[in-house]
Amino acid sequence: MGCFESKGRKIFDFKKKSFKNEQNGNIPPSLTEKEKVILVTSWQRLKTDVEKVGVVTFMKLFDSHPEVQDAFLPFQQLSKKDMEQSAILRSHALRVMGTVDKCISRLDTPDKFKELMTNLGQRHLNYNVNEEFIE
Numbered sequence: 453m454g455c456f457e458s459k460g461r462k463i464f465d466f467k468k469k470s471f472k473n474e475q476n477g478n479i480p481p482s483l484t485e486k487e488k489v490i491l492v493t494s495w496q497r498l499k500t501d502v503e504k505v506g507v508v509t510f511m512k513l514f515d516s517h518p519e520v521q522d523a524f525l526p527f528q529q530l531s532k533k534d535m536e537q538s539a540i541l542r543s544h545a546l547r548v549m550g551t552v553d554k555c556i557s558r559l560d561t562p563d564k565f566k567e568l569m570t571n572l573g574q575r576h577l578n579y580n581v582n583e584e585f586i587e
Contacts, residue, residue: 488559495556502553506545511536520585 483491498505514521514535521527526540535541551572558565 482562483559491556491559495552499549499553502549503542503546506549507536507542509548510541510545517585523582523585 511532514527515532521530521535524544527535527538530538551568554568555565558568
């Protein structure tokens with residue numbers, strides 16, 4: 453493990469703390485213009501209720517991967533109902549959605565996107581996030 457993989461390409465090597473891929477060795481492959489339009493259009497629709505989207509995203513993550521919920525100290529042993537009402541979850545969900553928003557706004561500036569994702573990866577390393585949870 454140690455790397456986030458996408459379609460067989462290593463994207464972020466957590467041990468080396470750097471981006472990689474098979475094509476150019478340092479940054480993920482570029483998106484097509486069509487893929488960017490789809491992402492931007494979809495995000496604009498989702499962004500209208502970003503807090504709800506963030507909470508639903510985490511609730512679905514915790515439903516499909518309950519072990520991830522235990523990685524968040526404030527969420528350990530909370531019921532689904534308590535989780536949905538948690539101000540801490542809403543706050544974290546909004547931060548995550550804010551990062552998604554920044555990623556979408558940096559689709560045409562790969563260096564800024566790379567810097568954002570590298571910093572995010574670094575922070576999560578500092579939080580001792582289990583690398584198996586990243587993908």
